[in-house]
Amino acid sequence: MASITRRTALALLAAPAVLGTARAQATRLRLAHPHPETDSWHRASLRFADLVKERSGGALTVQVFPNGSLGSDPTIISAARGGTLDIALTGNPFFTGLAPKLNVLDLPFQFQDRRHVAAVLDGPIGNGLRAELEPAGLHALGFWDIGFRNVTNSRRAVATPADLRGLKIRTTPNPAHIKAFQLLGANPAPMPFTELFTALETRAVDGQENPTTLILNARFFEVQRHLSLTRHAYTAGILAMSKTRLEALAPAQREVVIATAAEVTPQQRQMNEDAEAGSLAELKRRGMQIVEAPDRDAFAKLVVDETRQEFATRHGAQLPEAIAAATPGA
Known part of the structure; x- marks a missing residue:
């Protein structure tokens, strides 16, 4: 064309x-x-x-x-x-x-802003x-x-990777998302977004991960109490x-x-x-308990190297390296 x-x-x-x-x-x-x-x-x-x-x-x-x-x-x-x-x-x-090369965009802790x-x-x-x-x-x-993803759940506050252990977390079907939550000790459960609210409401899953704008617009605050601003991946x-x-x-x-x-x-x-700042304020007003400064370095330490290596094994290291080197205006 x-x-x-x-x-x-x-x-x-x-x-x-x-x-x-x-x-x-x-x-x-x-x-x-x-x-x-x-x-x-x-x-x-x-x-x-x-x-x-x-x-x-x-x-x-x-x-x-x-x-x-x-x-x-x-x-x-x-x-x-x-x-x-x-x-x-x-x-x-x-x-x-x-x-499959599109998987590179979902590698955790890859984008600065x-x-x-x-x-x-x-x-x-x-x-x-x-x-x-x-x-x-x-x-x-x-x-x-879509934005930078954050973890919500109905069971407990998440400030460190240890807090995720054993939680069943809905993820996307992206291999990097699934692998990251496995490395963190959670039980990832991929499913379509359209099925997510019901899964949270019925406790088929304990939590999910999405940007604050979507957490608000999809009304997940009605079925989730805890929000942790992990910003662990961009989507x-x-x-x-x-x-x-x-x-x-x-x-x-x-x-x-x-x-x-x-x-x-x-x-x-x-x-x-x-809409991001306003969505966080509204989620607070709606009663969500928010961990604003989780230990992101601890999360990154557990997931970055293995997820990038897994991608590189399948598709080479050139794309992740190019993304890391990209600068605004380049």
Whole structure:
């Protein structure tokens, strides 16, 4: 697929009328994600939909399905690959079965902050990782933000690795997440996000790990008492479109989708970053008991070397090393 130049993108965004046909001939694209309607994923998806419609002159419409209404994380990815869904938005760990090198983004204690994240995701490393999904029939339109993960549970405060021993913790299916919690003495239980609230409510699992924004938006405070700000891993989301569906669009429409996704992606990340402090304050107000300064060095000491070595054994050490060396603006 031909790449879009910056000049072409700006011209397209400035002149939406030339791209459209009659409204009666509009092509509908369906976008599904597992997060609640209160989450930045949904707000950014609606903005993406509005801009695509405007900039295509009404020739394209995007219908957004939040909250797992079209299925779990693996289900919507499978549907996008199979052509029954146009755009899937879910966490990077759920794509790693199709493109194992994407596992590198989920290695624990890898990113210093969101500036480091942006230097990786928006540069050559991120571009190369997005291309890994092409053979699976998916075109990655952008890396969205889930954020830095923190541990919650219903049994006890977690300040040191010893406090995790024996707890059954829901994780993503990413090998690095699973391995890290095994090394910490917990019992990892991978499952789709759409099944998580019920699993916590019924005590099928003791806890889970997600950013504070998602802990709040998914109302996990209703079924979890303890929150520990471990920030043990960063998680990106991937906005991925069926490659067949994208290539079937008229060239000008295709470029509108690609350019608009590129514009909305940093906006979504900023929404999430802006919401972080407020989400923590609200979780406190809702009664969660928070360990704000757990022994992160002790957690990192137990998990970093083994998880990176396991990745390097399978895929080489070049990607983790490149991520470590990436600097903002590089």
